[in-house]
Amino acid sequence: MKASQFFISTFKEAPADAEVVSHKLMMRAGLIKRLGAGIYNYMPMGLRVIRKVEAIVREEMNRAGAVEITMPVVQPAELWQETGRFEKMGPELLRIQDRHGRDFVIQPTSEEVVTDIARQELRSHKQLPKNLYQIQTKFRDERRPRFGLMRGREFTMKDAYSFDKSRDAAQVSYQNMRQAYQQIFDRFGLRYRAVRADSGAIGGDLSEEFQVIAATGEDAIVYCPDSDYAANLEKAEALAPTGTRPAASLPMSQVATPGKSTCPDVAELLGVPLSTTVKSLVLATDELDDKGIVVKSQVWLLLLRGDHDMNEIKVGKVPGLDAGFRFATQAEIESHFGCKPGYLGPLNLLQPVNLVVDRDVAIMADWICGANAEGFHMIGVNWGRDLPEPSVVADLRNVVAGDLSPDGKGQLAIERGIEVGHVFYLGDKYSKAMNATFLAENGKPAFFEMGCYGIGITRLPAAAIEQNHDERGIIWPDAIAPFTVVLCPIGMARSEAVQASASALYDALLALGVDVILDDRDERLGAMLADWELIGVPHRVVISDRGLKEGTVEYQHRRDTEATKVAQDGILAHLKGRLGL
Amino acid sequence: MKASQFFISTFKEAPADAEVVSHKLMMRAGLIKRLGAGIYNYMPMGLRVIRKVEAIVREEMNRAGAVEITMPVVQPAELWQETGRFEKMGPELLRIQDRHGRDFVIQPTSEEVVTDIARQELRSHKQLPKNLYQIQTKFRDERRPRFGLMRGREFTMKDAYSFDKSRDAAQVSYQNMRQAYQQIFDRFGLRYRAVRADSGAIGGDLSEEFQVIAATGEDAIVYCPDSDYAANLEKAEALAPTGTRPAASLPMSQVATPGKSTCPDVAELLGVPLSTTVKSLVLATDELDDKGIVVKSQVWLLLLRGDHDMNEIKVGKVPGLDAGFRFATQAEIESHFGCKPGYLGPLNLLQPVNLVVDRDVAIMADWICGANAEGFHMIGVNWGRDLPEPSVVADLRNVVAGDLSPDGKGQLAIERGIEVGHVFYLGDKYSKAMNATFLAENGKPAFFEMGCYGIGITRLPAAAIEQNHDERGIIWPDAIAPFTVVLCPIGMARSEAVQASASALYDALLALGVDVILDDRDERLGAMLADWELIGVPHRVVISDRGLKEGTVEYQHRRDTEATKVAQDGILAHLKGRLGL
Known part of the structure; x- marks a missing residue:
């Protein structure tokens, strides 16, 4: 072309x-x-x-x-x-x-x-x-x-x-x-x-x-x-955690955490690792009658470690949540927890909720959670002492880098x-x-x-x-590049030598079945090269009078930082090598 | 394949x-x-x-x-x-x-x-x-x-x-x-x-x-x-007619043509050539105001020879009809002609109409047309004597086989x-x-x-x-056939010789880049051949044990009425010849 x-x-x-x-x-x-x-x-x-x-x-x-x-x-x-x-x-x-x-x-x-x-x-x-x-x-x-x-x-x-x-x-x-x-x-x-x-x-x-x-x-x-x-x-x-729950070492107490409504904020205020905090997520499920009208709703409280994220697909496999769930409304939250979101926890509930605990939370001791009172959190919370042992424990979270691989062969990335x-x-x-x-x-x-x-x-x-580009433009793999090779002759209109050399190489590449484009637009060199770097053709040959005088042309792969001088009579062999022909 | x-x-x-x-x-x-x-x-x-x-x-x-x-x-x-x-x-x-x-x-x-x-x-x-x-x-x-x-x-x-x-x-x-x-x-x-x-x-x-x-x-x-x-x-x-109008030789008179409302019927009744009759086509044009409401309509009468058909494109180029026209309504026809369609003509009009006459009608003498009275036609009608010379004459008709070519080089087909x-x-x-x-x-x-x-x-x-078929099915040109060649081995599952011969030919054709299909479905011969004749693959080779024993296979082009025996070792060359390779 x-x-x-x-x-x-x-x-x-x-x-x-x-x-x-x-x-x-x-x-x-x-x-x-x-x-x-x-x-x-x-x-x-x-x-x-x-x-x-x-x-x-x-x-x-x-x-x-x-x-x-x-x-x-x-x-x-x-x-x-x-x-x-x-x-x-x-x-x-x-x-x-x-x-x-x-x-x-x-x-x-x-x-x-x-x-x-x-x-x-x-x-x-x-x-x-x-x-x-x-x-x-x-x-x-x-x-x-x-x-x-x-x-x-x-x-x-x-x-x-x-x-x-x-x-x-x-x-x-x-x-x-x-x-x-x-x-x-x-x-x-x-x-x-x-x-x-x-x-x-x-x-x-x-x-x-x-x-x-x-x-x-x-x-x-x-x-x-x-x-x-x-x-x-x-x-x-996520693999089931391998550790066991440490013994409780702190008494439970309520601390003031004014304006600190997220786990990272609370951990920072208290100077403790994020992994010692527990986040409360409140979901709801609806029961419908024949006509699709909601006749009854239930509220669910999910506990995850403060440094973990909920995985909706996994949550959707928990019995009771597997027919669909939604986030609870503000009204549902307040009627069950007596408090606005940001300070919620499993203690001091106004009405019972369905509790589902992530496996990593089930083995925590001395943990931190919301107090169900605005501006307050509980610290030193312990299962079996401050609240009953969790009865529904499940994998609720996204894995994180460093988790063990489920095939037991290393850590996940x-x-x-x-x-x-x-x-x-x-x-x-x-x-x-x-x-x-x-x-x-x-x-x-x-x-x-x-x-x-x-x-x-x-x-x-x-x-x-997205995978293959730099600040100058696209870098195509050979197989899907719009053209595999671009020939850039400089001053083609003014130099018979450049024109003859470019044409000969173009014809030779076409004969080999290479998808080559010859840039015969007679653009300035800078504009020409900028175009082809933006478009991302992987292999480029620049042919100039100056080079031809010393018997060379310049080859550059789109990933190369500099051009390589190649003997004029060796460029076809060089390209064949680069193209695997 | x-x-x-x-x-x-x-x-x-x-x-x-x-x-x-x-x-x-x-x-x-x-x-x-x-x-x-x-x-x-x-x-x-x-x-x-x-x-x-x-x-x-x-x-x-x-x-x-x-x-x-x-x-x-x-x-x-x-x-x-x-x-x-x-x-x-x-x-x-x-x-x-x-x-x-x-x-x-x-x-x-x-x-x-x-x-x-x-x-x-x-x-x-x-x-x-x-x-x-x-x-x-x-x-x-x-x-x-x-x-x-x-x-x-x-x-x-x-x-x-x-x-x-x-x-x-x-x-x-x-x-x-x-x-x-x-x-x-x-x-x-x-x-x-x-x-x-x-x-x-x-x-x-x-x-x-x-x-x-x-x-x-x-x-x-x-x-x-x-x-x-x-x-x-x-x-x-249509070229302008080359002849000139003959002199009038008959007086004009009205004849009863009960129930004969088409030119062919009238010509048959009167025992005259269809080309001596004239058909009347009534069109109308509408004048619209700014709001697209019809403020005025005009009625047009077109005269064509009884053996000619109106060409709408040509009619649409006549001045006055070039902004669009329609066929006249029954009411418009009756108010202008005082008669129902089937017996219309240019004589004895109740109201004036715009008359447009085809060139071939303009040079007719002693012609026949409707009398504007149900069940009657006029015969011996002549321009200049029975009605004024036509003022608007144009090419209104489709050409017919035998007309002179517009380039003057022969007759049209x-x-x-x-x-x-x-x-x-x-x-x-x-x-x-x-x-x-x-x-x-x-x-x-x-x-x-x-x-x-x-x-x-x-x-x-x-x-x-539509162009290439017979009673057995499609006949594809090579260039657009779904497959160019079909190999039909008979009893491939039971004969190693057939299988080997078919496979060898298949591989050889593939290597040549021929679009070949090998019918390895093990169908009965009749069903197999009927399928491929219906589908229309142009080149067919039948390979059978009986043939191989005498060293031949059968080639048949989809247009051939019979198969040709070809030496087994010559079939590839034969196909190359037929395919122009």
């Missing part, structure tokens, strides 16, 4: 609404162009990256035996009503009516349609397993679209769906996809982790996220540097990631809802065992940039 | 709603699957065809210097309000509101968005010409979607838009695209014609349709077998076609409406001169089938 025939559009400044670096750099490098909130044009430079991502995904999906189809963007509501998602999904599901007033949705995903295909097309166990995938436009009407392609409304996703005759067979399909994903992410040339994720109501361990590691990632990833344990923070188990892939065992959730069956070996109809597997095609370039 | 790992789903019967052969065969061969009215899943076999069409289009668009982008499916209404199309377009434009109540459309085409990109990105004449294209999902909410992918609601289109600094430059871009289209359609391997089309209000000749020739096509195409003249019937000019491409000079229609300018050489802002260029990606396979 010659730059003069392409479309290069770079900007010095990012728009004001760009908050994260990938959004800023994608806008500045002209990869995307905003059309509306969360809706972007994919410009020529950006589309090249997206097409390379698609090609790698398609190749590996095909290699893994999946078969490509395309399901419509606009889908009839009927199928979505069969699974109940038409009603259940929130406003992020874009609903429309056609000219005849019939309901449709813009697909955010395609479980319903693919299950409808399967129940018509896959009639016998002999046709299984089957994995159908598409690379298709999706729409989710996010309340607050932001971060460019990271959380857009219209985006492209690769979504695959496997159909199997049994749970065991489904596990094979799942592992097959998991392997394909590793292959795909290896080929992208990004640092990533496959981490265990919560599989919600379906249960089991068959849910993993593929996270691209980046300091700016939305997700916290827990991993063990000494083993292959890795999990989403939501999912990561935490880093941040961006979810770009997800493999998920669905079971018969959709096949049951849609009565999707096949004839099993025993001659009877059986529900499909399903899995679903997504990759955020248009999110991936954003994640790649 | 091995059939066992692919997705093959054929049906003996087509669904009842499939009216045209391409729809029937695409459903039966499992290329597409209906999801809703005019909405289809592209199944694996069909998607392979679509991807090949896309790849050819993309390659030739790139070669022609166009640059690929992707514009969103869901587009903000604001831009569509700038051109007025948000209001003006009928219900085929699917309109939606997002969760915040903002208006959006599902793109049926992208002139607004691409012009918005151009006005922001193309600031100087130095950046021109530029041609941006996309291959993207479109939606048009057709009132009566039908014929499968021929007239669906959701479909894929390649739409390109050129931006130029002058009308002359725009013509160069137009011709460049026209050439690329010829290249593309040549590569598809289909019989087609580029025909002149009406360019509506914009005028000029710069509008051509690419029509795939098929007896079942919706469009009539006029062409001259002895020259390269070709036009859509709407557009094709008519065949039918399916429009799958359109190249169109837009001028400054959109750039003016959206104030899209660039800085011209004189330093002043100027409006872009635009062109737009479409190809119906998902319609093309349907058109290809």
